Amino acid sequence: MAQNQERNQEATVYVGNLDEKVTDTLLWELMLQAGPVVNVHLPKDRVTQQHQGYGFCEFMTEEDADYAIKIMNMIKLYGKQIRVNKATSDKKNLDVGASLFIGNLDPDIDEKFLYDTFGAFGVIVQTPKIARDPETGNSKGYGFISFDNFESSDAAIEAMNGQYLMNKAITVSYAFKKDGKGERHGTAAERLLAAQAKKNIPTILPNKLVNYPI
Numbered sequence: 001m002a003q004n005q006e007r008n009q010e011a012t013v014y015v016g017n018l019d020e021k022v023t024d025t026l027l028w029e030l031m032l033q034a035g036p037v038v039n040v041h042l043p044k045d046r047v048t049q050q051h052q053g054y055g056f057c058e059f060m061t062e063e064d065a066d067y068a069i070k071i072m073n074m075i076k077l078y079g080k081q082i083r084v085n086k087a088t089s090d091k092k093n094l095d096v097g098a099s100l101f102i103g104n105l106d107p108d109i110d111e112k113f114l115y116d117t118f119g120a121f122g123v124i125v126q127t128p129k130i131a132r133d134p135e136t137g138n139s140k141g142y143g144f145i146s147f148d149n150f151e152s153s154d155a156a157i158e159a160m161n162g163q164y165l166m167n168k169a170i171t172v173s174y175a176f177k178k179d180g181k182g183e184r185h186g187t188a189a190e191r192l193l194a195a196q197a198k199k200n201i202p203t204i205l206p207n208k209l210v211n212y213p214i
Helices: 024-031 062-072 111-121 150-160 188-200
Strands: 012-016 037-041 054-059 083-086 098-103 129-132 139-147 171-174
Touching: 012 024, 012 062, 012 111, 024 037, 024 054, 024 062, 054 062, 054 111, 062 083, 083 111, 098 150, 111 129, 111 139, 111 150, 139 150, 150 171, 150 188
Parallel strands: none
Antiparallel strands: 012 054, 012 083, 037 054, 098 139, 098 171, 129 139
């Protein structure tokens, strides 16, 4: 079985807003209702060994993962509605550059809190990142979030910049690009590329009726 060490991202779903009573075994058994499960991972706190309210489930196939999203998203587990969506899809399609920098975060805000807060604006393409001290694991007070389109990131900036999260007014702006040239994401060129890419992706959303020749 060694050849299958690599996790299949396309067949992996993110599961969020999990109650502390949820275990790896319980999540495995729940997800089995959607299809054969390869792996379940609930990241644990290093000190308490409690999971942090979210996890990942890898299915045998991408179709099973899509089915799980369809039937499992927003069902109640121990009285809490769980979130189920793609952990990360094809980056060429989704990582368009709609990446935000979130500053002045309270030390108690974690990745799950960011995911649950900003998930209202659209599809988050990767688990939010909070910069942490490598020694202590404590938050450095800022983080990053990436959406799959600029409409979502624009809406998040407009609604959340200057808002109070846990008694601190956060800042929300486009993140600097990693090439170090001092340019931020959200440029006209990136938006144009994202719009072009969207046109090339066949849509399967039910609210967009597209007639393909059979």
